Amino acid sequence: MKQITIILEGFGSTLLLLVRSLSYLPSLPRQRARFIEQCYMIGYTTLPIVAILSFFIGSVLALQAGYAMQNFGAKQFIGSLVGLSMARELGPVMVAILLAGRVGSAITAELASMKVYQEIDALVTMNIPPARMLVMPRLAAVLVMVPVLAIIADLVGWFGGAIVAKYVSFISIEPEGYFSVLRRYMKFGEDVAGGLIKAEIFGFGVVLVCCNIGLNTRGGPREIGAAVTRAVVVSLILILVLDYFVTKALM
Amino acid sequence: MASSTGHTRNPFTEVETPAVGVKLEGLTKSFGDHVVLDNITLSVEPGEIFVLMGPSGSGKSVLLKHIVGLEAPTSGRVLVDGHDATSGETREKVRMAMVFQAGALFNSLTVYDNLALYPREHRVADEAGIKDKVMRALQILSLEDAAKKFPSELSGGMKKRVAIARALVMEPQLMMYDEPTSELDPVMSATISEIIASLKDEYHVTTLVVSHDRELALNIAERVGILMDGKLIFLGKPDELRQPKDEQVAAFLYPKIDLKHPRYKKLET
Structure with a gap:
């Protein structure tokens, strides 16, 4: 019963935080320095790891597909398989998972530490709503940066697949053939855009949940660590649960 | 007075x-x-x-x-x-201004920015006016030299004084x-x-x-x-x-x- 109450409280406080933060959206121009800083944190600093991981995810996808498909002579379709998988599923999910691990954990740690050391209380007494100063710029930044990260993940993943397809001896497909199949079987408006919508929803959800858990931390330094763990676990569950429902809705 | x-x-x-x-x-x-x-x-x-x-x-x-x-x-x-x-x-x-027990200074901001946060967020004055207010508060509490320091570089007594200066900038009732x-x-x-x-x-x-x-x-x-x-x-x-x-x-x-x-x-x- 207590667990159910905690989960419902979590839902309620997250929704409240969302409404409050959105109500401060008109003040975004005044918060532009914080918005740009968050764009840098969410976008620029996450970019290298997104690029490295997408490259190897695309590569291993091509490798596994090539190994399986060579038995029934379908390896020329590797391009479409890698293309669709990256754009529709792996790109958005991987970007969101990296965001939860790298950015979400940092957000929770920062806000939880501000809460524990009474910096949040100080903001409230100064009549500066934490949702306006700390949450809204992060939500706006994630909305701008996640599609960029997802597009880069798609492109690098496709490129990784193309390299494996060309240089692994039992596949040996030239990039021209790989990309021509990829283009033929992909609807960019539907597959790529659908993936970007998914990434946007996951990224927004991750940042919102991590902010809420950080702001609701109580206790001492030990609770900061516990809050970070909780934020990452809740984010991962959220991503995978939302993944099913958003994918279904976009079909 | x-x-x-x-x-x-x-x-x-x-x-x-x-x-x-x-x-x-x-x-x-x-x-x-x-x-x-x-x-x-x-x-x-x-x-x-x-x-x-x-x-x-x-x-x-x-x-x-x-x-x-x-x-x-x-x-x-x-x-x-x-x-x-x-x-x-x-x-x-x-x-209302409150000086918290541990200061509750914003650790990611310098002393100057800690003091300037309230007037900036509430648009009490332009940047030159804010600078005047902040420097005046720092002067009242003999903290001029600490303006560019971060809270982690301050002693316990200085942190308390910075917290009081930050409260003072709010011009509290x-x-x-x-x-x-x-x-x-x-x-x-x-x-x-x-x-x-x-x-x-x-x-x-x-x-x-x-x-x-x-x-x-x-x-x-x-x-x-x-x-x-x-x-x-x-x-x-x-x-x-x-x-x-x-x-x-x-x-x-x-x-x-x-x-x-x-x-x-x-x-x-």
Whole structure:
């Protein structure tokens, strides 16, 4: 019963935080320095790891597909398989998972530490709503940066697949053939855009949940660590649960 | 410069704003079964310096949090200048500043930016005006050299002074201090007490100090309250505390160190 109450409280406080933060959206121009800083944190600093991981995810996808498909002579379709998988599923999910691990954990740690050391209380007494100063710029930044990260993940993943397809001896497909199949079987408006919508929803959800858990931390330094763990676990569950429902809705 | 009109003379604009009073009416606060504040009725007059004393864990800080609106009463009311403290609008109508026990300075900002945050967020002035206000507050508390430092580079006493300077920049009508002299050496404690008293004298700001520092209470308070186990057991002038009649008050303010019969052993039995 207590667990159910905690989960419902979590839902309620997250929704409240969302409404409050959105109500401060008109003040975004005044918060532009914080918005740009968050764009840098969410976008620029996450970019290298997104690029490295997408490259190897695309590569291993091509490798596994090539190994399986060579038995029934379908390896020329590797391009479409890698293309669709990256754009529709792996790109958005991987970007969101990296965001939860790298950015979400940092957000929770920062806000939880501000809460524990009474910096949040100080903001409230100064009549500066934490949702306006700390949450809204992060939500706006994630909305701008996640599609960029997802597009880069798609492109690098496709490129990784193309390299494996060309240089692994039992596949040996030239990039021209790989990309021509990829283009033929992909609807960019539907597959790529659908993936970007998914990434946007996951990224927004991750940042919102991590902010809420950080702001609701109580206790001492030990609770900061516990809050970070909780934020990452809740984010991962959220991503995978939302993944099913958003994918279904976009079909 | 003390005002005879009961108004806060703003240190930065020289504009007079009314000092505000605080009223607690039957304030009770419980966390689960634990009653932290038990039916507290108290009023702090505009422009007064009131010191609330009590042992650690007696509910002093929780009481301050009610005034500033960070906690809501289980029953009873807290009124600041007649407005309900739990309402967010009260913080818009009344400028309240609180100096937290650990300073609660923003660790990611320099001392200057800590002070400039409030006027920037509330667009009190342009950047040049904000700089004037911040530098004036730093000057009042002899902190000019610390402007570019981060809170982690400051000593305990400096952190407290920066926290007071940050509160001062808000041009408050009600100034609250939570344990301003804790963890400080005796000289720094006396310095902080002097700062609190002179800020109150100069700007006539209503001042509420929560502390268990006897010297601070006896020297700067106009009235003192003593909170014990969530109940207000004393309310009066500081002079009445020099030779208290109440045993509990005397035991709290003038504890005897008895090496033959230490207290912790009595507590064990």
